[in-house]
Amino acid sequence: MRSYLRFRSLQYNEQVAELIAAVPNVAGWRLAAIPETLSDAAIGQILNSFDHETAADLRDYAMVRCLADLGLRAAEVVQIQLDDLNWREGTLQIRRTKSRRGYIIPLPEPTGRAIADYLRLARRATTTSRAVFVRHYAPADVPLGTGRVHQAVRAAYVRCGWTEQSGTHLLRHSVARRLLRSGSSLKEVADVLRHQSIDTTAIYTKIDLQGMEAVALPWPGSKS
Structure with missing residues (x-):
């Protein structure tokens, strides 16, 4: 309605400023959206779509494993340094996040193997950059960007034949779904995703169907 009134004002020079001011804004409720996630089978399909034949494939596969296994953001993936990997203890240090705080997280065996395969088989031995994920073509040895x-x-x-899906956050949301299905608490999900406030994690309660079934009241008029 507001757009229509602006059209009348521009097209016919009508005085509708007061009418425009009277049109209420569309309510934008916090946490109103339902996070889109992928099933475990869909995640497996994504990971199996890499052929591991080229250096770029090995690199991209390792990056996607970081997204799908650890719930990292794209910016966190490209900022991983060689010194952040502790192979002896099986941990990964995330130095820079949205909160500018560092974290040390467990490095799952499949994720670590994907990174190790990329470092051994695809990353040039002459690379001087300490960034794990770098360009392979000119300008070579330059850390990758989030793009x-x-x-x-x-x-x-x-x-995988999916034309509507986009974005890396779909994989991050899927990590939250997987954790909730395995019985993890909301606080544990917040810790894995490195949320500073559990209120940010609260949106994932909408996809915790088992949890919602436990607290749902009987439909009025139905048998309890």
């Missing part, structure tokens, strides 16, 4: 992570994910979606 390349998004491209790798979009390419995997296309190989």
Whole structure:
């Protein structure tokens, strides 16, 4: 309605300023959206879409595993340094996040193996950059940007035949779904996703169907 009134004002020079001011804004309720997630089978399909034949495939596969296994953001993936990997203890240090705080998280065996395969088989031995994920072509040895992570994910979606899915956060949301289904508490999900406030994690209660079934009241008029 507000757009229509602006059209009348521009097209016919009508005095509708007061009418425009009277049109209420559309309510934008916090946490109103339902996070879109992927099933375990869909995640497996994405990971299986890599052929591991080229250096770029090995690199992109390792990056996608970081997204799908650890729930990292694209910016966190490209900022991983060689010194952040503790192979002896099986941990990964995330130095920079949205909160500018560092975290040490467990490195699952499949994720660590994917990174190790990329470092051994695809990353040039002459690379001087301490960043784990770097360019392979000119300008070579330059750390990747977040755009390349998004491209790798979009390419995997296309190989799976999905044309509507986009974005790396779909994988991050799927990590939350997987944790909730395994019985993790909301606080544990918040810790894995490195949320500073559990209120941010509260949106995932909408996809915790088992939890909602436990507290749902009987439908009025139905048998309890």
